[in-house]
Amino acid sequence: MSTTYAEIAPPAALAEDVRCLWWSSFGWDGTILPDGCLDIVVTPDRAFVAGPDTGPWTSSLPVGLPVYGLRFRTGRAARILGVPASELRDRRVDLADLWGPAGASVAARLAADPSHLTALVSARLARAETDAPDRQVDVAVRRLLTAGPRVTDALTADLGVGERQFRRRFTAAVGYGPATFLRVARLLRVRRLARTAPDLALADLAARSGYADQSHLARDCNDLAGAPPSRLLRGR
Numbered sequence: 001m002s003t004t005y006a007e008i009a010p011p012a013a014l015a016e017d018v019r020c021l022w023w024s025s026f027g028w029d030g031t032i033l034p035d036g037c038l039d040i041v042v043t044p045d046r047a048f049v050a051g052p053d054t055g056p057w058t059s060s061l062p063v064g065l066p067v068y069g070l071r072f073r074t075g076r077a078a079r080i081l082g083v084p085a086s087e088l089r090d091r092r093v094d095l096a097d098l099w100g101p102a103g104a105s106v107a108a109r110l111a112a113d114p115s116h117l118t119a120l121v122s123a124r125l126a127r128a129e130t131d132a133p134d135r136q137v138d139v140a141v142r143r144l145l146t147a148g149p150r151v152t153d154a155l156t157a158d159l160g161v162g163e164r165q166f167r168r169r170f171t172a173a174v175g176y177g178p179a180t181f182l183r184v185a186r187l188l189r190v191r192r193l194a195r196t197a198p199d200l201a202l203a204d205l206a207a208r209s210g211y212a213d214q215s216h217l218a219r220d221c222n223d224l225a226g227a228p229p230s231r232l233l234r235g236r
Contacts, residue, residue, distance in 0.1 A: 011118055012069075017076040017125060017133075021117065022069045031056040033191075033225050034184045036141075036174065038077040038085060040095075040121075042068045042114045047107035048094045049077075052085060052175035054184075058227040068114035072123060074141050074181075080124045085175035125159045136161060137173045144178060145185045147210060167211040186210045187224050190217060194233040202229050 004025040010018035012082050019037065034053040041050050043065060050069075061067060063151075077087045082146035083098065095103035095110075109116050141157060155178060156163045167177050174181055190209035195206070200208070214229075221229045 011122075014118065014121060015202060017073055017080060018121060019071045019073045024067045024069075025064055026225070031058050031226070033187065035188060036074040036181055036184045038072050038081070038088060040117060040176065041068045041092075042110045042117065044111055046094065047110045048092050049081060049088055049098060050092050051088065051090075053090055054176060055182060056129075057226060068117065070117045075137045076133060078173050079128045079133065080121060081123070082128075084172040086171045089175045100229075103123065133199075134169055134173050136166070137170050140166075140170060140178060141174065141181070144182045145188075147182060147185070181222060183220050186221055191233065202233070205233065 005022065006024075007020040007022045009015070009023055032049075033056055036052060038052055039050045039132060041048055042176050043061065060201070074081070075085075081088075081098065096106045097103070099106065110120070139159065140155055156166050159166065170181075173176050186209055190205050190211070193205055193209055197205075202217065203214045206212075206214045209217070211217045211220070217229055221227060221232050
């Protein structure tokens with residue numbers, strides 16, 4: 001059975017913090033790979049926060065179950081959710097566990113009507129207005145999304161911040177440090193390129209996506225996706 005999946009743009013007022021709203025029927029048992037994002041996920045009987053992941057995650061949701069979600073932009077979820085993103089790394093945490101009785105109430109409303117997702121995030125964003133987003137983390141995320149293998153060496157110097165302090169801030173906002181996020185960003189790039197240029201050899205895909213060489217690509221694919229490049233990128 002094929003997957004039904006769709007994304008829609010968030011309301012303009014949330015666009016700085018929210019990448020998209022999405023819907024899926026999960027008619028598929030494939031693997032969800034790291035993307036540097038956190039999501040609020042709503043099923044008919046559960047509402048939880050997912051990610052950020054450092055490895056592959058296989059959904060256990062039944063085939064055909066309607067699932068709704070809201071995906072935050074990288075580095076923007078923590079101040080809205082009220083906890084450092086690093087506390088949610090590689091986890092699926094129910095809203096009731098994250099926010100206590102208030103979270104249980106929110107989860108019940110979302111299960112009854114997932115369209116309340118935008119209202120929920122709008123309300124929490126309003127309460128977080130005094131906690132401004134970390135603009136230096138935003139800059140670093142943009143740099144790392146398009147960067148070559150050695151960008152992290154110069155990143156803190158370019159931003160004029162100390163390495164340890166910035167790593168703490170980046171990890172709290174994104175969920176893991178700049179070096180790990182760079183690996184995730186490269187994997188995203190190589191997967192996009194493999195779809196748009198399916199005839200490229202693996203060595204060319206690696207070079208164009210910011211890997212030092214093909215073996216570097218192979219290590220990251222195995223570590224982050226649990227599969228070799230030939231299977232992950234070519235469907236074999």
